[in-house]
Amino acid sequence: MTLRRSFHTILVMMVCASAFGAAGKPNKAKAVKVYILSGQSNMVGIGQVSGGTVRWGDEILNPVVSVYAGAYSPKADYDRMTPITTKALPAYGGTKPTPFPGGGTHVVRGFIRMKTSGVYEFNPGYSDSSYNIMEVDGREVYRKEVGKDAVRQGFKFVEGTRYPFKITFLTDAANGLGWSWRTDIPGTLDTVVKVDKKFPHLIDDKGNWTVRKDVWYRGVVTATANQWLTVGCGANAGSIGPELQFGHIMGDFHEEPVILIKASQGNRSLAWDILPPGSERYTFEGRTYAGYKDTTPSWIEGQEKKPVNWYAGKQYDDFVQGVHDVLDNFSANFPQYSDRGYEIAGFAWWQGHKDGNAAHASRYEFNLVNLIKSFRAEFNAPKAPFVIGTIGFKGWDMAGPHVTVANAQLAVSGDTGKHPEFAGNVLTAETRDFWIDPALSPRNQDFHYNGNAETYLNVGDALGQAMVKLVSARDTRTGNKTRAQLQEDFLKLKFGMFLHYNMATYQGVQWVEGYPSPAEFNPGGPVDTDAWADAAVSAGMTYGVLTVKHVGGFCLWDSAYTTYDVMHPDCPYQQDLVAQFIESFKRRGLKVGLYYCWRNPGFGDQFKVLPPECDPATHTLAEQNEFQKAQIAELLTRYPDVFYIWNDALDDQVMPAEEILTLMRSIRPNVLGSANWWSWAKKGTPYVDIAVKETRHFPETNQAPGETCWKLEQGWFWNKGYRAASAEAILGHMAKAHARHSNFLLNVAPDRQGRFEASSIKTL
CATH class of the missing domain: 2.60.120 (Jelly Rolls)
Known part of the structure; x- marks a missing residue:
């Protein structure tokens, strides 16, 4: 299927990308990742930053x-x-x-x-x-x-x-x-980020636009900024294009530095201006249309041609030359990376409005296939990932030849099977969902998406997510290790501590109903997370997983997306418990994972999985999902030592595991994700890395990476009178889990002071 969410392009002479630098010498460090973005005016970038000074x-x-x-x-x-x-x-x-x-x-x-x-x-x-x-x-x-x-x-x-x-x-x-x-004109970047609180990573702690010191932007032909990636790399300093969010995603995904080179120009068609070399003439409804280098756009055979001061493919050639000028002088243009060299990591293409006549639209799929092949052949990158954004003017009300163009863009996607050579290396992202009405935008200009910055960010996000998927699939790698190696490393951990400690601890229940007051989360003093870690070490455990948000929606960290957390003015604790937990376990050489509970209609409406700011009673499913994805991104960004996200109730009808795992890997390539929701857990990779069973064992024939979760006491959360099982009983279950290709994650429930029961300590 094609990606619906939320070159292009030209590249360059690959100067021995991975193993050698721009001068042909071996690199001591990994090569810089170069992405080339191309298209017409919307790739140039017309997203409005503010209402103007x-x-x-x-x-x-x-x-x-x-x-x-x-x-x-x-x-x-x-x-x-x-x-x-x-x-x-x-x-x-x-x-x-x-x-x-x-x-x-x-x-x-x-x-x-x-x-x-x-x-x-x-x-x-x-x-x-x-x-x-x-x-x-x-x-x-x-x-x-x-x-x-x-x-x-x-x-x-x-x-x-x-x-x-x-x-x-x-x-x-x-x-x-x-x-x-x-600052609150609808659809400007100021409003989207600072008022609507979307894409919060685009502003820093001082409220200024974030500057990525690991992603360099260079524009050629137009949008010619030459700087660290930040706001203002669009048509002018007051505009943005897809490069902004695309660059953030790729910068987060790669450990290596990233360079974006954007070669784009407004009012250009693929069938004439950007026609790839080797493209031959064709006939449509009695007229002959130009091939590469022809100077007459179209003519009727037997009649006199009318040449113009331009030729078919002139803009293509200008794009290519502009990129060559940058990369052929790599060391001079990027002295900070002169000893590393570069690798052509991928292409991104967003174009199509100018091809909105019947003749050009009829040829769009053919021309786009040629464009992909031409770029790859010219720059010696035969399988470089290539992502495409459909045109999205007027959203799903689009009509006429533009629909033909959008369908052509979808058809070349490698997952359709229509072009088998593109399987796993070309992916189209549907952008019509990102259309926003002029009434909610800075201006009424449909061919420029009404200047709405949110549209441009969403398109950049969709292109970035598509690129992450292709890069991961192409190399079967994420970060420094393959997914299989990461799973193997996980299974070597063998034994971990599950810590169910949240609002339910203070309610005397396993699932919280409604929204208890933050004042009820009151350990009476600092929680001794060091004691948790010491107990884990003494039991021979190697990692821990803490319930940072369980049913009830209360968060154990200071989340930017809700006040329903440990830093709420009414909460007596007033400390980041997640940071405490991580620091205690890290100091003792233990790895750390975080449990996160997802909104799932199967829980019933009385169980509020999401905090009040995104209560399902008052928010759409799309809003709920955006809230949850933002919190996952926040956790992975704020706590870099987290190696594992334990996803509870990740219902594929609500939030597909594929989508959230792709997001997680785009932020932290080496992070692992599990799921206990059976429809996804059964699928295994690439959707989830670890399948989970709770108080049940995997079949003896299991070969998928697994994690068996068991309760030391009678419940997941502490309750008065609960007693720990014997060491013999626990060891029996552990042995069975290990024999079935599974880690053993033992839940130990802290009481209302954050302490373990004496019987639990004895068993451990």
């Missing part, structure tokens, strides 16, 4: 500057002090604001009235005058101290309402220059 003007009302004696002091209360001079400012903002008096500390007061409701941010001052503190309606919205970066907070304005403002300048440089911009 506007100079202050008539929205500033009645500005007055007061000058106070002496240099600025943070201890001074200028609202209570008497100024040495006060001056009205008839011209404020614009390019020539009224000059300030000078001398002392300047404080400007007045009112702001915005013409359009929305959330705005500010840049008061310019150059040295930008060192100031700005308040609106008593709230600090901007602060930039000397030697520090600016810190901004958005302020929500209601159209036509006057709000008092104050700007206190911290140096003797002070003037009326300033800018503002709206």
